[in-house]
Amino acid sequence: MIKRDKVLKRDVPKHIAFILDGNGRWARRRGRSRAHGHERGAMNIRSIAIEAKELGVEVMSVYAFSTENWKRPQKEVDMLMDLPKRYEKEYDHDNEAFKKKYLADDVRIIFTGRRDRLDNYNLGLMKRIEDATKENEGFTLNICVDYGSKDELVNAAKSMAKKVANKSLNVNAIDEETMASHLYTHPLPPVDLLIRTSGEQRLSNFLLWQNAYAEFYFTKTHWPAFSQKELRKAIVDFQKRNRKYGGLKKG
Numbered sequence: 001m002i003k004r005d006k007v008l009k010r011d012v013p014k015h016i017a018f019i020l021d022g023n024g025r026w027a028r029r030r031g032r033s034r035a036h037g038h039e040r041g042a043m044n045i046r047s048i049a050i051e052a053k054e055l056g057v058e059v060m061s062v063y064a065f066s067t068e069n070w071k072r073p074q075k076e077v078d079m080l081m082d083l084p085k086r087y088e089k090e091y092d093h094d095n096e097a098f099k100k101k102y103l104a105d106d107v108r109i110i111f112t113g114r115r116d117r118l119d120n121y122n123l124g125l126m127k128r129i130e131d132a133t134k135e136n137e138g139f140t141l142n143i144c145v146d147y148g149s150k151d152e153l154v155n156a157a158k159s160m161a162k163k164v165a166n167k168s169l170n171v172n173a174i175d176e177e178t179m180a181s182h183l184y185t186h187p188l189p190p191v192d193l194l195i196r197t198s199g200e201q202r203l204s205n206f207l208l209w210q211n212a213y214a215e216f217y218f219t220k221t222h223w224p225a226f227s228q229k230e231l232r233k234a235i236v237d238f239q240k241r242n243r244k245y246g247g248l249k250k251g
């Protein structure tokens with residue numbers, strides 16, 4: 001059991017990104033529907049975000065729905081797209097209660113990804129959540145919905161090309177900073193620790209640029225079962241890594 005005091009105060013990852021995988025397998029093991037797995041997975045995000053904040057993490061990104069997840073059976077896609085609505089119903093569309101809950105957590109919530117394929121209800125809800133939490137400065141929860149890293153890079157290339165064409169950007173001035181500033185995630189810092197649950201060891205098109213020097217942590221635990229305790233374990237593991245960034249070993 002890793003208690004909170006075993007996590008060092010220094011070398012806390014500033015930005016943790018989660019590929020929250022395994023909702024379906026978690027549910028199947030329990031003889032339940034995939035929908036149940038997704039519900040429990042969605043509920044787990046808040047608990048992990050609160051612990052991450054407590055430990056001194058500044059940003060937590062979660063991969064909730066990828067640009068490739070539209071390929072799943074329509075029934076599953078519909079179910080996933082309906083999850084936010086059901087979550088909001090918990091508050092009976094009472095905006096004040098909704099606001100209070102997020103404000104109490106002192107978590108700023110933002111959404112990252114394409115905005116041209118989501119329904120108006122979800123777009124409106126995302127905007128309401130972003131507006132209601134925008135003054136919260138302690139911690140940012142970045143929820144990636146209809147997000148794909150290749151799509152993000154293509155989008156960045158297009159917007160830079162447009163600026164070059166209309167002469168508001170000099171092609172020779174394009175550097176890594178310029179590129180980063182054209183990504184959906186701007187101005188979030190790069191990822192320090194990438195955690196993928198459920199045993200798979202791949203990026204599945206998640207934050208390719210932002211993960212350039214991230215440390216990876218893979219666990220067999222399915223996302224709905226990923227606990228605050230395991231988060232602490234992953235951070236303790238991260239704190240033992242030697243990040244060299246292409247240089248030489250420290251000490």
Ligand code: IPE
Pocket residue numbers: 020021022023024025026064065066069080198
């Ligand atoms: C992750 O769980 C959530 C999403 C991708 C939306 P999965 O739905 O991928 O669960 P498995 O991989 O089938 O167990």
Ligand code: IPE
Pocket residue numbers: 019020021022063064065066069200202204
């Ligand atoms: C990655 O999980 C996407 C999200 C967690 C939203 P998938 O379950 O879709 O990834 P693959 O298909 O196993 O690579």
Ligand code: MG
Pocket residue numbers: 021022023
């Ligand atoms: Mg999966």
